[in-house]
Amino acid sequence: MAEAMAETKTKAQEGAQRNGTDVTAERMERFSKDELRGFLRDMLLFRRFEEKAEEAYAIGKIGGFCHLHIGQEAVALGLIGPLREDDYVISAYREHTQALAKGLEAGPVMAELYGRDGGVSRGKGGSMHLFDAERRFMGGHGIVGGQTALAAGLGWSIRYREGDQVCVCFLGDAAVNQGAFHESMNMAAIWKLPVIFVVENNAYGMGTAFERVSAVPVVERGEGYGIPTHAINGQDILETWSFMEELAEEVRSGAGPQYVDARTYRFKGHSMSDPVSGTYRSKEEVSEKKEREDPITVLRDHLFEADLLSQEELEEMDAEVRAVVDEAAEFADDSPFPADEELYTHVYSELNEHGRLFLDGRDR
Numbered sequence: 001m002a003e004a005m006a007e008t009k010t011k012a013q014e015g016a017q018r019n020g021t022d023v024t025a026e027r028m029e030r031f032s033k034d035e036l037r038g039f040l041r042d043m044l045l046f047r048r049f050e051e052k053a054e055e056a057y058a059i060g061k062i063g064g065f066c067h068l069h070i071g072q073e074a075v076a077l078g079l080i081g082p083l084r085e086d087d088y089v090i091s092a093y094r095e096h097t098q099a100l101a102k103g104l105e106a107g108p109v110m111a112e113l114y115g116r117d118g119g120v121s122r123g124k125g126g127s128m129h130l131f132d133a134e135r136r137f138m139g140g141h142g143i144v145g146g147q148t149a150l151a152a153g154l155g156w157s158i159r160y161r162e163g164d165q166v167c168v169c170f171l172g173d174a175a176v177n178q179g180a181f182h183e184s185m186n187m188a189a190i191w192k193l194p195v196i197f198v199v200e201n202n203a204y205g206m207g208t209a210f211e212r213v214s215a216v217p218v219v220e221r222g223e224g225y226g227i228p229t230h231a232i233n234g235q236d237i238l239e240t241w242s243f244m245e246e247l248a249e250e251v252r253s254g255a256g257p258q259y260v261d262a263r264t265y266r267f268k269g270h271s272m273s274d275p276v277s278g279t280y281r282s283k284e285e286v287s288e289k290k291e292r293e294d295p296i297t298v299l300r301d302h303l304f305e306a307d308l309l310s311q312e313e314l315e316e317m318d319a320e321v322r323a324v325v326d327e328a329a330e331f332a333d334d335s336p337f338p339a340d341e342e343l344y345t346h347v348y349s350e351l352n353e354h355g356r357l358f359l360d361g362r363d364r
């Protein structure tokens, strides 16, 4: 354990030991003005997209489960943006903005939330099951921790084909208590699979604080498997982006699986039917986080301070992304519901003459 502990790179701690302003200036220099403004634009797009989904849910255009990612945008953009098109991303159910970050278009993503035929999963998956094999966005999964085993499978397929892609697997902090997670981490370690397990550590699983369900912090859960572990500030896009740029290259060159504790915070309730705060966290905690750790205002302020953005330009940027989101909602509204016959398609890959499907070659 002591050896594995030594490998833990706690970037947030490293950063805290140095002068915060210097670290930010140094990180800003890695990016061009256009790149920095692009980060702000994309995170604003994610935020406006989620706000539109919230509004559409309230008026009954979206039904079922719907989990918003508001507050966690710098994790999605920074840990997916630097990836290649042929890299894989797989996630849980809080995945709308991750899908957008992987290049899925806003219109078909919104249409999926609306349950329409023009949706990325043809309206049959809904909010929790966004999927696009071509763009290598492998879902959207509702079973907590279930995607970790699929990520190991994706990692295995990359190795088997001798590819140099990576697979980034997002999971929530509550998922580290699931059996599938532990089996997947162990197999990934033994087989040196190119999988980066990212825990979006927002400190809560529904209404349960992580410290109530674990004797050790999230970051220590990777160490028992001999997997290098990292802790990052998930509210700072400069940190998340630079971090993944380096880590993905290391994994491509054979560094094997990685475990990342991305510290973040959910600004909304667990899902649309849950309150923002209540018995499990105080109103004050939420407002303090929003005030100090909103990834969008953090970057906006850096840009203002460095004279890389004016208030007017910010407003133009916001108007542009709002137009993209409005268009996405119109696309969803205009798309038909799946036809009744679609109830019977995409359920099984193919039924035999007896109306059954076996995956082991039997036909009866």
Ligand SMILES: Cc1ncc(C[n+]2csc(CCOP(=O)(O)OP(=O)(O)O)c2C)c(N)n1
Binding pocket: 094, 142, 143, 144, 145, 171, 172, 173, 174, 175, 200, 202, 204, 205, 206, 270
């Ligand atoms: C196997 C399983 N158990 C329970 C649930 C019910 N459930 C849905 S979300 C959730 C909490 C997950 O929290 P976390 O992994 O921290 O992700 P977050 O919602 O914070 O993004 C639970 C218990 C489920 N979907 N799957």
Ligand SMILES: [Mg+2]
Binding pocket: 172, 173, 174, 200, 201, 202, 203, 204, 205, 206
């Ligand atoms: Mg959580």
